Amino acid sequence: xxxxxxxxxxxxxxxxxxxxxxxxxxxxxxxxxxxxxxxxxxxxxxxxxxxxxxxxxxxxxxxxxxxxxxxxxxxxxxxxxxxxxxxxxxxxxxxxxxxxxxxxxxxxxxxxxxxxxxxxxxxxxxxxxxxxxx
Amino acid sequence: xxxxxxxxxxxxxxxxxxxxxxxxxxxxxxxxxxxxxxxxxxxxxxxxxxxxxxxxxxxxxxxxxxxxxxxxxxxxxxxxxxxxxxxxxxxxxxxxxxxxxxxxxxxxxxxxxxxxxxxxxxxxxxxxxxxxxxxxxxxxxxxxxxxxxxxxxxxxxxxxxxxxxxxxxxxxxxxxxxxxxxxxxxxxxxxxxxxxxxxxxxxxxxxxxxxxxxxxxxxxxxxxxxxxxxxxxxxxxxxxxxxxxxxxxxxxxxxxxxxxxxxxxxxxxxxxxxxxxxxxxxxxxxxxxxxxxxxxxxxxxxxxxxxxxxxxxxxxxxxxxxxxxxxxxxxxxx
Numbered sequence: 001x002x003x004x005x006x007x008x009x010x011x012x013x014x015x016x017x018x019x020x021x022x023x024x025x026x027x028x029x030x031x032x033x034x035x036x037x038x039x040x041x042x043x044x045x046x047x048x049x050x051x052x053x054x055x056x057x058x059x060x061x062x063x064x065x066x067x068x069x070x071x072x073x074x075x076x077x078x079x080x081x082x083x084x085x086x087x088x089x090x091x092x093x094x095x096x097x098x099x100x101x102x103x104x105x106x107x108x109x110x111x112x113x114x115x116x117x118x119x120x121x122x123x124x125x126x127x128x129x130x131x132x133x134x
Numbered sequence: 135x136x137x138x139x140x141x142x143x144x145x146x147x148x149x150x151x152x153x154x155x156x157x158x159x160x161x162x163x164x165x166x167x168x169x170x171x172x173x174x175x176x177x178x179x180x181x182x183x184x185x186x187x188x189x190x191x192x193x194x195x196x197x198x199x200x201x202x203x204x205x206x207x208x209x210x211x212x213x214x215x216x217x218x219x220x221x222x223x224x225x226x227x228x229x230x231x232x233x234x235x236x237x238x239x240x241x242x243x244x245x246x247x248x249x250x251x252x253x254x255x256x257x258x259x260x261x262x263x264x265x266x267x268x269x270x271x272x273x274x275x276x277x278x279x280x281x282x283x284x285x286x287x288x289x290x291x292x293x294x295x296x297x298x299x300x301x302x303x304x305x306x307x308x309x310x311x312x313x314x315x316x317x318x319x320x321x322x323x324x325x326x327x328x329x330x331x332x333x334x335x336x337x338x339x340x341x342x343x344x345x346x347x348x349x350x351x352x353x354x355x356x357x358x359x360x361x362x363x364x365x366x367x368x369x370x371x372x373x374x375x376x377x378x379x380x381x382x383x384x385x386x387x388x389x390x391x392x393x394x395x396x397x398x399x400x401x402x403x404x405x406x407x408x409x410x411x412x413x414x415x416x417x418x419x420x421x422x423x424x425x426x427x428x429x430x431x432x433x434x435x436x437x438x439x440x441x442x443x444x445x446x447x448x449x450x451x452x453x454x455x456x457x458x459x460x461x462x463x464x465x466x467x468x
Contacts, residue, residue, distance in 0.1 A: 029222065030222035032222060035244075036222070036224045038225065
């Protein structure tokens with residue numbers, strides 16, 4: 001289904017104001033040949049789902065450092081599904097306690113990355129997930 | 135239900151998916167464009183161009199809010215550059231448009247230029263057509279940050295805004311000659327900054343050179359010059375570009391700018407220029423399609439080895455590119 005470039009929405013939901021990580025990842029995905037739609041700080045789940053709809057992205061990458069991931073992620077997944085975009089793969093980066101990773105994946109998150117994760121791994125995982133759906 | 139039918143029924147997911155197909159120039163996209171074409175030709179296409187960092191996205195955000203006040207449906211196509219090395223892109227125009235989220239009558243689509251050099255992507259015109267057919271009243275097209283030669287937008291849009299900002303340098307006249315010529319409305323953004331008078335003077339001087347025939351007042355104060363410029367539209371001869379100062383981040387001057395754009399629309403409609411621009415657009419689309427289709431048509435009959443062989447012959451100087459094309463054409467006829 002992905003005939004053109006892989007399109008990725010990179011967003012920061014919630015109230016924390018540190019977007020360095022999101023920008024580093026956006027840049028790395030760009031260098032891997034993907035088209036990254038960067039939406040900036042302090043996005044609500046509604047804004048993220050709407051942007052994903054308008055941009056017809058294949059992947060959503062979220063950066064959450066505030067600890068609110070167990071509230072924000074399910075809401076975003078739900079909205080994306082309501083919009084009819086079940087096929088979108090969601091990747092999550094930030095400060096995520098190990099105990100939360102399994103439940104997040106259960107909810108439908110494809111990959112979770114903490115401090116020190118390599119951008120190469122993220123690129124590889126996104127490509128693998130895209131190849132699966134194709 | 136076909137994708138194009140769903141788009142006509144205002145299905146936003148179908149619209150978004152069709153835009154992807156069109157952007158990728160797929161068979162399905164072309165079929166849909168063909169089906170949608172009778173529904174196009176209604177929207178007002180406004181191009182926004184200018185150097186990187188002059189505030190194009192912020193202005194687009196404000197213009198969308200302006201048109202929403204009159205309940206017009208607004209589509210935004212924002213083009214950012216693709217990397218020439220990896221083909222990847224960071225599309226960041228949405229960052230400046232967060233005021234528009236939550237309004238279902240605004241649809242923002244980011245596009246990567248994908249190697250195209252004219253300030254737009256190859257398929258931007260087609261994407262705009264889809265929005266037109268989907269019933270959007272106003273389509274704002276934001277180009278990549280432009281320098282001198284990215285003037286494709288003038289061929290696509292009915293009204294072209296060129297955005298400038300103070301402090302871009304005194305050599306502004308020399309540098310901006312190409313892009314100034316395509317402006318229907320010149321916007322000086324960041325008008326709260328020092329040096330805005332100098333920028334306006336430089337632009338005005340440049341306009342006088344570009345349109346010497348319409349220049350009546352040569353050395354008057356600003357107020358009179360503005361008047362002279364705007365009076366000339368009502369005569370329906372030549373559109374004399376208008377200069378508007380705004381501060382987009384605070385929404386200052388946007389209503390006046392909106393009025394100037396409406397004046398331009400009135401000018402285009404009354405003088406028959408609207409129809410002429412439409413014909414130009416269609417001609418450009420048609421020409422590009424012919425070129426591309428014939429190119430594919432000829433290459434289809436040629437195997438990859440055959441193609442390589444011709445190149446090898448050229449490298450050995452056995453045949454010239456001109457001769458090769460001629461024999462290819464002859465082969466087609468027989």
